Amino acid sequence: MxxxxxxxxxxxxxxxxxxxxxxxxxxxxxSAHGYTQNPPSRSSHCAQGNVSDCGGIQWEPQSVEGPKGFPSAGPADGTLCAGGNSRFAQLDDPTKPWPLTPMNSGQNFTFTWKLTAAHATTSFRYFVTKNGWNPNQPLTRSQLELTPFLTVNMGGQRPPFTVSHSGRLPSGKSGRHLIFAVWDIADTGNAFYSCADVNFR
Structure with a gap:
């Protein structure tokens, strides 16, 4: 008993x-998320304290997650850098003093992501803004070249916690631009988004 x-x-x-x-x-x-460290993304700059008044993204730079399917679907225009997540709207603010990473147009570059966990992955894709885009407005599809200049297909494999991709930067670029990186997840309906401010020489 x-x-x-x-x-x-x-x-x-x-x-x-x-x-x-x-x-x-x-x-x-x-907690299974990630963000670009090279070039440093806006969320990375916020986490490092290089840009202030970033809100919650400074504590969780890996969490810019939104619906996948870009460019035909995904986050709405004007919310791309935040992945459509209103909690991280500061990332879409073009008036913040985002540091510019210098790059050489047309040369090879190694992109690096930091992941807090490794999702099964469809691909990593990298887009760049058009010549003549307006950096004083939040990013929209019309400001981007919608064909990625670099695509790394993963076929459902899980990447390491630090993953790098080498490829050729777009040619014919000069001055300030945005690189918009998309990490497409294979086994969920979401992707992770990353905006990096760069200066082509």
């Missing part, structure tokens, strides 16, 4: 702990 009472009490206690355990499980799965 005593053993039955102990078992019953333990069962009730375990059931009572389930509501507490569930958020922990969800938080663990939500």
């Amino acid at each position: 005593l053993r039955q009472r102990i078992r019953r009490a333990l069962g009730v206690a375990a059931v009572g702990l389930l509501p507490l355990a569930a958020p922990l499980v969800l938080q663990g799965s939500a």
Whole structure:
């Protein structure tokens, strides 16, 4: 009888702990994200303290996640840098003093992502703004060349926590531009988005 009472009490206690355990499980799965470090993305600059008044992205630069399918679907125009996530709207603000990473048009460059967990991946894609784009407005599809200048297909493989891609930068670019990077996830309906401000020489 005593053993039955102990078992019953333990069962009730375990059931009572389930509501507490569930958020922990969800938080663990939500930490599987990433962002570009080279060139430094806007979220990276916020996390490093290079740009102030960034809001919550400074604590979780890896969390710029939104619906995939860009450019035919995905985040709405004007919210691309934040992945359509209103919590990170500061990333879409063109008036912030975003540092510019110098680049040489037409030369090879190695892009680097930092991942907090590795999703099964369809591809990494890199887009650039058109010549004559307006850097004083939030990024829209009409300001981007919608054919990526670099695509790395993964076929559902999981990348390492630090993943690099080498490729040739677009030619015929000069001055300030944005590089818009998209990490397409294979086994969810989402992608991760990253904007990096650069200066082509």
